[in-house]
Amino acid sequence: MNATPHLYLIGIGSNRRHIRHGRPQGVVEAAIARLDTDFMLFDASPILLNPAFGNAGRDFANAAAMIETPLAPRQMLSALKAIESDFGRKPGRRWGDRVLDLDILAWSGGRHHSQGLTIPHPAFADRPSAVIPAAAIAPNWPLPDGLRVRHLKERVGKRLAPR
């Protein structure tokens, strides 16, 4: 195993009830607790309740977490998928309702591209549901294109539709 620690910015989302954790907010809280158990969790954002974008239907609970781990990106992806599946997520339905969605938004290694995994997450900058929680815990996080996470927030903030 690579012993160099990496920092990861993780996006967390849910828009389904869980038999044990209850409403999406409860699922996101439980996911944050699980990340704290499995990794070195530095910080987690408040939970944001917001309408689904795309055709995913029900409202989402979203949050972001900052984690330190020696895991490389593909190992991290596998670890996150294992947590999703422990929460009962069925793989495959990319845009469907989901119990738990864990996305690697960014990591300290800059750009990464491998089969099925692109970091920074290609939709990160466009999604208020990812950018707002991420900016709450990591406003100065540097992105490979030179922007910081707080700059993404300034941009998406102008497009947030009132409820």
Ligand SMILES: Nc1nc2c(c(=O)[nH]1)N=C(CO)CN2
């Ligand atoms: N508000 C919100 N909408 C979504 C989200 C999400 O995390 N938050 N995730 C989706 C599929 O990844 C589709 N739509």
